[in-house]
Amino acid sequence: MSDEFETSGRTFADGHDSAWTALDKSDDDMSSSGGGSLHYYNSSTVSTSHGFLNVSTHLGETKWTGYDPFKREYVNMKKTYKSGNVNGWNKFCFTGGIVEIDAIMPGDPQAGGLWPAMWILGNLGRATYEGSTNKIWPWSQAKCNRELQRGQEISGCSGVNHYGLEGGVGRGSTEIDVIEIMPGEPGFLPSTQPKVERPYAAMTLQVAPGVTVNRPNSGQRPVLVGSDGTGGHAPTEPQTWYPDLAYRGNTTLNPFFYGTYLGKTKPEEPVTRTEDEAYQADAVGAMHQMKEAHFAKVHTYRVEWRPGRPGGEGEEEDKGRIDWYVKDTEEGARGRPGGYPYKKKEKKDVKNSDYNSPQTPSPTGWTHAFTILGSSLSITGADIPREPSYLIFNTAVSSTWGFPFDVPPTCKKCYDCSNPECACALPPGFCDSLQGGKASMLIDSVRVYQEPGMENVGCDPVGMPTREFIKGHEYRYMRPTPFVDKGPLKDVTGGGGECEDDAGCGGSGKCVSAGSVSFWTPSNSGRTVCKCPSDRVGPHCRAVRYFDDSPGAYDYELDTGWFLRRIAVPYLPWPVVGVLVAVGALFVASVGTTLKKKRMTEGVYRGVARGEATPMFKRGAWEVFDQRVSEMKRTAGGRSTNTNF
Known part of the structure; x- marks a missing residue:
């Protein structure tokens, strides 16, 4: 880098x-x-x-x-x-x-x-x-x-x-x-x-x-050697550093x-x-x-x-x-x-031994x-x-x-x-x-x-x-x-800086009407701003978009499964883990089917035919992938x- x-x-x-x-x-x-x-x-x-x-x-x-x-x-x-x-x-x-x-x-x-x-x-x-x-x-x-x-x-x-x-x-x-x-x-x-x-x-x-x-x-x-108190001096202990x-x-x-x-x-x-x-x-x-x-x-x-x-095997x-x-x-x-x-300041005379x-x-x-x-x-x-x-x-x-x-x-x-x-x-x-x-x-x-x-x-x-x-x-x-x-950091964005021509947009961006970039800006506002290509960031597109293409610990958790890595695997044999996963899947399917039938029945009683039930657990994305x-x-x-x- x-x-x-x-x-x-x-x-x-x-x-x-x-x-x-x-x-x-x-x-x-x-x-x-x-x-x-x-x-x-x-x-x-x-x-x-x-x-x-x-x-x-x-x-x-x-x-x-x-x-x-x-x-x-x-x-x-x-x-x-x-x-x-x-x-x-x-x-x-x-x-x-x-x-x-x-x-x-x-x-x-x-x-x-x-x-x-x-x-x-x-x-x-x-x-x-x-x-x-x-x-x-x-x-x-x-x-x-x-x-x-x-x-x-x-x-x-x-x-x-x-x-x-x-x-x-x-x-x-x-x-x-x-x-x-x-x-x-x-x-x-x-x-x-x-x-x-x-x-x-x-x-x-x-x-x-x-x-x-x-x-x-x-x-x-640091005093590295202590004194026993002879010669009229107080006894001291060595200092630790x-x-x-x-x-x-x-x-x-x-x-x-x-x-x-x-x-x-x-x-x-x-x-x-x-x-x-x-x-x-x-x-x-x-x-x-x-x-x-x-x-x-x-x-x-x-x-x-x-x-x-x-140290590994045989290594210190x-x-x-x-x-x-x-x-x-x-x-x-x-x-x-x-x-x-x-x-330049005048340097005073010093002995070579001073340095x-x-x-x-x-x-x-x-x-x-x-x-x-x-x-x-x-x-x-x-x-x-x-x-x-x-x-x-x-x-x-x-x-x-x-x-x-x-x-x-x-x-x-x-x-x-x-x-x-x-x-x-x-x-x-x-x-x-x-x-x-x-x-x-x-x-x-x-x-x-x-x-x-x-x-x-x-x-x-x-x-x-x-x-x-x-x-x-x-x-x-x-x-x-x-x-x-x-939040601790804002999302890194590109463009939005005011400009007069393309030269003001880092050499790779375009100077365009503000209305063509933002839905909230009227097209006839007269303002012109920079619009950056995907590989540039900053108000005037002057910095390269820099990102991590290697997976981090959080990505690894998502790929391997949090439950299996953190709870099941360390403490339970694999056959037991497999049985638990299968039982859990059957349980969720059974509950989902029951809820669906119940809600459709309620809809008939009220004179309304309802569609499929809402999932029991609705889990939003953890966060937009950070760069x-x-x-x-x-x-x-x-x-x-x-x-x-």
């Missing part, structure tokens, strides 16, 4: 694209683990131009009516920053493989405040929808854990197979952060070995269950974020957890040194994700692994359209920055993710990410660039970086490769289904504002073709 984003003018609002959806909602983070978000996600901030997917952030006021959990009523709300979040939730998912993203980072590398990220999340959780991630994120433990059973909603301790899920298999929504960028004022950060300064890229696996005893202290490296993590190049363990404790919730929070349901999520991560060049020209970021596999279990890579700028790499908007650069540059230009082995997670019982997952590209604005930590007592702690009184609480240069389109994350291409014969695409794969669980809990995946959403995404471009060597969606 690949998307090269070469067609300009693509839009990604709900229903516009068959592979991606840009959000239209506030990033609320109102829970105790919230991220201090200051932005409103607006789909208009995501588009394609100059061969890039453009995810922009800018100043812009958004007002809406929302629920205030503290006041317990609907109130007028406002945010002063607009940004973009585009993702493939429930459209394009994959399990394992190689992900390569060519991108230019947004904003000023030496001005904090922006939080650009490219990440992978399990499809059972929808990013920014807290109801969908509570007790789901970032679980990755298939086996039963009795102590934490109540904190993992889909626990391996449950033998029940509701919603098509396999009984006895724990599920969740694990997070793999390809990169999260921390810009800001330079200066080497404490406890980093080798020394790393802002801007840096965080490369992280966020996973549960986490370490609960003798955790490392935030801002300090994941062994055998590998860092290379200008990369170090991330001592500033070891994870999130999801404790008992407060009454005003939008989700609920009791004390028995609290759990620790760990961030197993690294920090990789970034440069100004990453904000000026295209660089390639790569994750190789190999899910674990159970493969616990899986995740590897992160960064590629240096290639000769002739594309730059930011219009040029780099900032003057841990390889002695000999890689001939391929790749830096193999960070590795997590599945065996490293054995200390908690967590697994390398096996969930069908989707890609997310977003830029957040958060008071907890790159904003001043200590502000003067006289400072009014507010974050509005248009209010002079807030200047003391804002990062230097932050407001300027949002002017003139400079805060745009530009994605040149996204490519997913999988090994031939091991392809696993789709959001509802056999063995790891998600469709029925999501369908059974749709409210968790919808915006909380009443009457706004009829799950696959169309994996398979070639020898596992490489995908560079074909637009």
Whole structure:
């Protein structure tokens, strides 16, 4: 699979694209683990131009009516920053493989405040929808854990197979952060070995269950060897952290974020957890040194994700692994359209020993920055993710990410660039970086490769289904504002955008009278709109219709029969099953005949000859077949073709 984003003018609002959806909602983070978000996600901030997917952030006021959990009523709300979040939730998912993203980072590398990220999340959780991630994120433990059973909603301790899920298999929504960028004022950060300064890229696996005893202290490296108290020092115990993590190049363990404790919730929070349901999520991560060049020209970021596999006869279990890579700028790499908007900063003198650069540059230009082995997670019982997952590209604005930590007592702690009184609480240069389109994350291409014969695409794969669980809990995946959403996602349609001629319809659509497209529009209205061919979608037919041609778990259930697979087959011998089916068929036929005779008799008594009786059970279609995404471009060597969606 690949998307090269070469067609300009693509839009990604709900229903516009068959592979991606840009959000239209506030990033609320109102829970105790919230991220201090200051932005409103607006789909208009995501588009394609100059061969890039453009995810922009800018100043812009958004007002809406929302629920205030503290006041317990609907109130007028406002945010002063607009940004973009585009993702493939429930459209394009994959399990394992190689992900390569060519991108230019947004904003000023030496001005904090922006939080650009490219990440992978399990499809059972929808990013920014807290109801969908509570007790789901970032679980990755298939086996039963009795102590934490109540904190993992889909626990391996449950033998029940509701919603098509396999009984006895724990599920969740694990997070793999390809990169999260921390810009800001330079200066080497404490406890980093080798020394790393802002801007840096965080490369992280966020996973549960986490370490609960003798955790490392935030801002300090783990103490691996304890002290017996001699020499006047207090005795200490070794701290527990994941062994055998590998860092290379200008990369170090991330001592500033070891994870999130999801404790008992407060009454005003939008989700609920009791004390028995609290759990620790760990961030197993690294920090990789970034440069100004990453904000000026295209660089390639790569994750190789190999899910674990159970061992077969005579084979050992493969616990899986995740590897992160960064590629240096290639000769002739594309730059930011219009040029780099900032003057090159003077670099202070540093000793060569301050960096841990390889002695000999890689001939391929790749830096193999960070590795997590599945065996490293054995200390908690967590697994390398096996969930069908989707890609997310977003830029957040958060008071907890790159904003001043200590502000003067006289400072009014507010974050509005248009209010002079807030200047003391804002990062230097932050407001300027949002002017003139400079805060745009530009994605040149996204490519997913999988090994031939091991392809696993789709959001509802056999063995790891998600469709029925999501369908059974749709409210968790919808915006909380009443009457706004009829479902988590709108149907993807093509056409309807206003046009003047065929050129405005993506080169393949037709510009026609609105009356010829819609029954409800008068033919003499004078409006002309795009009409798309069957293989194109979007208001102006600029995106390829992308669909999954491989059967998912739900389709497999329909083909094989739910009753036989889920109830009869596991517990009864086949001869008994055959007898039960035959008896059931005779019973239904007998009841149907009796009802028919009874109703016809009633009709005669009333002087009306009735027709055939209505069937006893009238079962509508479960749902229109969803356009799950696959169309994996398979070639020898596992490489995908560079074909637009």
